[in-house]
Amino acid sequence: MKALVLYKSKTGFTKKYAKWIGQALQGDVKDAKEGKKLDLSAYDVLIYGGYCHAGFISGVKPFLQAALPTGKKVAVFATGASPAENPEIEPAMRRNFTDDQWNKLRAFYLPGGLNYEAMGAVDKALMAAFRAMTKKQEGESSEMYQMLCKSYDLSDEKYIQPLVEYCQE
Numbered sequence: 001m002k003a004l005v006l007y008k009s010k011t012g013f014t015k016k017y018a019k020w021i022g023q024a025l026q027g028d029v030k031d032a033k034e035g036k037k038l039d040l041s042a043y044d045v046l047i048y049g050g051y052c053h054a055g056f057i058s059g060v061k062p063f064l065q066a067a068l069p070t071g072k073k074v075a076v077f078a079t080g081a082s083p084a085e086n087p088e089i090e091p092a093m094r095r096n097f098t099d100d101q102w103n104k105l106r107a108f109y110l111p112g113g114l115n116y117e118a119m120g121a122v123d124k125a126l127m128a129a130f131r132a133m134t135k136k137q138e139g140e141s142s143e144m145y146q147m148l149c150k151s152y153d154l155s156d157e158k159y160i161q162p163l164v165e166y167c168q169e
């Protein structure tokens with residue numbers, strides 16, 4: 001079984017998970033930018049990882065366009081700032097796919113975190129706006145607002161297990 005893990009990552013969480021998954025499956029791990037040049041027919045399992053950006057999994061659409069017509073096993077993972085237990089994750093993940101796509105793939109959410117130090121100016125500004133909105137709606141002492149105020153890292157190799165098992169089935 002030969003696996004390809006493609007990823008799109010800005011602040012490192014998705015890249016870290018891609019590497020863990022690549023190690024576990026002994027597959028190739030590549031930045032999605034290199035994806036177009038790759039021969040997908042050389043692989044049995046195609047895996048894509050992107051970060052959540054206002055509910056959308058970054059870069060997933062071009063990946064699905066290339067990967068699904070191959071008929072190979074396809075898995076998608078998304079990292080985000082939410083803890084794994086957040087009940088909003090499942091419907092948010094589902095909204096990224098059409099019914100047809102959903103039937104042909106498996107999607108997994110892997111908790112990342114926030115890394116303000118590695119964020120670009122635009123993302124920092126967007127997060128500042130989101131923080132301000134959260135403060136207004138939920139209050140300064142809310143858990144959510146407090147969490148958004150500094151960088152944190154929820155990532156853990158243990159979260160890749162369901163995805164790895166699906167790919168090995």
Ligand SMILES: Cc1cc2nc3c(=O)[nH]c(=O)nc-3n(C[C@H](O)[C@H](O)[C@H](O)COP(=O)(O)O)c2cc1C
Pocket residue numbers: 008009010011012013014015050051052053054055056079080081082111112113114115119123124126127
């Ligand atoms: C502008 C912006 C929007 C975001 N939107 C979401 C979101 O909708 N849901 C979520 O869980 N995390 C969201 N995040 C957090 C990122 O998805 C999270 O930090 C992710 O792990 C980053 O991945 P990376 O380190 O590979 O770039 C957002 C972050 C930024 C900067």
